[in-house]
Amino acid sequence: MDNRLSKKSAGGGVNFALKKSKTGIPGFDEITAGGLPLCRPTLVCGSAGSGKTLFALEFLVNGILKFDEPGVFVSFEENEAELIENVASLGWDLKGLTEQGKLFIDHVHIERSEIEETGEFNLEGLFIRIEAAARAVGARRIGIDSIEALFSGFSSDSLLRAEIRRLFRWLKAKNLTAVITGEKGNQMLTRHGLEEYISDCVLFLDNRMQGQVATRRMRIIKYRGTSHGTNEYPFLLTERGFSVVPITALAMDYEVSTQRVSTGVERLDTMLGGSGCYRGSSVLVSGTAGTGKSSLGACFVSAACGRGEQAIYFSFEEAPKQIIRNMGSIGIDLQTPVDQGLLTFHSVRVTSFGLEMHLAGMLRMIDEVKPAVVVIDPISNLNSVAVLEDVKEMLARIIDYMKMQGITAVFTDLSHTGSSLEATEAGISSLMDTWILLRDIELNGERNRGMYVLKSRGMSHSNQIREFIISREGISLKDVYIGPGGVLTGTARVVQEAAETEEQILRQRKADSMRQELKRREKALQMRIQELQDAFAAEKEEIEQELAETQAKEKNLAYNKSALAAMRGRDKEER
């Protein structure tokens, strides 16, 4: 009756607001829209070592620690001591929880050789044990790992099936949310077809080899009454337990910073709107081999340590000592920050373990060190252990993780010659806030490095190509020469610059001589003017003298005339 009802609700697509029980497993509650079906059994199947037991235990431990729901763990495989020891490394104190009366571990041991069967029987003993355990702690959750062990203990298959079916119904009736594990079978999900009896939720865990590296994945095979992703979700078994990666369900609500951090290359800061990239942003440095990606990464960490901040350099290619030596040769001192405890190196070959282990290791380290800047060099190597999509999802996860903590992340990515430079190997450019592209510029028999900012969210960045120069004094950027023949770098640029200088000198000289000529002409003109003025002055003097003489003569003449007349007139007057 009850069964029919729920079937109807699923078939009609009507969500009867199925109640969920949160697992507290990061990512899992997101992909299932709230966790496991409440008060119903869930089957978790998978091959050996796929993490079934851990899933069941984490469901219980989280129930106790996060949701105050006590639990019972019925183990058919490991005993209490083994379980306690196995999960101690995850920080779960099963012993403590047991002592607090929150957890009850019941190890059900079946030794086939000890057991003889004759006549009728049932598994009421098991029911009684589970009920006693559940009552002892007031359990809301239960894990059963793995009930299929019963099949090795008893010969009557049909009886066991009937009893297991009865157990699941009984668990429902007791309002226990159950996680039941089952070993993967040949044709079926589980060896003994437990999936027939569990209709509400079936999860499949997989630990698949890809190349030579194992990757863990989880798939929801069915989940009645809930729309769920049918994808395979990669998951991690980290130091803190399970972690599922639901890229689509990530809540992007972290704080953002307006604070800028220097890239360690002054001129690059200028290109990035004048003051470097935003704190907590993700920076992608891509380029072909030997373009200086690692060096730029080293610059980033060196600058961070110079500011007294913590930094981590994850390297998949070089050993720490080699990086320190190599960077020392180009004037970037990484030894000092290491000695000061500011810089942490983590070098590991990509192929040493699976993707999820790498990222788990990184996350753990980030948690421990709490760095301001993280460099991952290079992410393109991750492709050798996983398919592109997985790498992308994992990176999305790590980027989000770092963004939440306000960590500036620098990723280097090796692009292969031949493929488009702007196609990143991992296809992750959309996850990045700033993308710096390094490229070779081959010209006149030499190879030089060019750099430009392909994108940088939230700032006006330079659109110019700069020459990226790695010298003994470190990294610097130079303007490239852009002439009619294209972009010139290296020697060509130097030659061009020299030619320009020469030309300038010539122009200068020409101007100088023209200026002198002008002066000379002015002088000559002035001299001529002087000459003329002098001549004129002389002439003037002569004329004036002549005039004076004439005047004097005139005066004299007039006087003589009057004197004569007077003489004559006096005679007349005297009579």
Next chain:
Amino acid sequence: MAFNEGLESAAGEEVSGEEVLSDDFWELRLYVAGQTPNSVKAFANLKRICEQELKNRYVIKVIDLLENPQLAKGDQIIAVPTLVRKLPVPVKKIVGTLQDSERVLVGLDLRRQ
């Protein structure tokens, strides 16, 4: 009830039995869950076999898990009824109503297979 009577008589025999717990003494426990037909059948069968094969050399303790559920863990009881041979060692378990006397005897190491 036949069941309870049986229990008492078994306990009585423990008292009246020999003091020496030699290799020849049999300590048997029968785990049941309430007085179900299976429980009663198992006890009757066990009693009959013991009287035939182990007269005065055995004691049967009947443990009702409904009353003492915590006792199930000690002897790793899953199925009921379960007969456990505590003594002589090694521990042997026989599950079911003990219908087939021959199998019970084999299970208790009283007969070679």
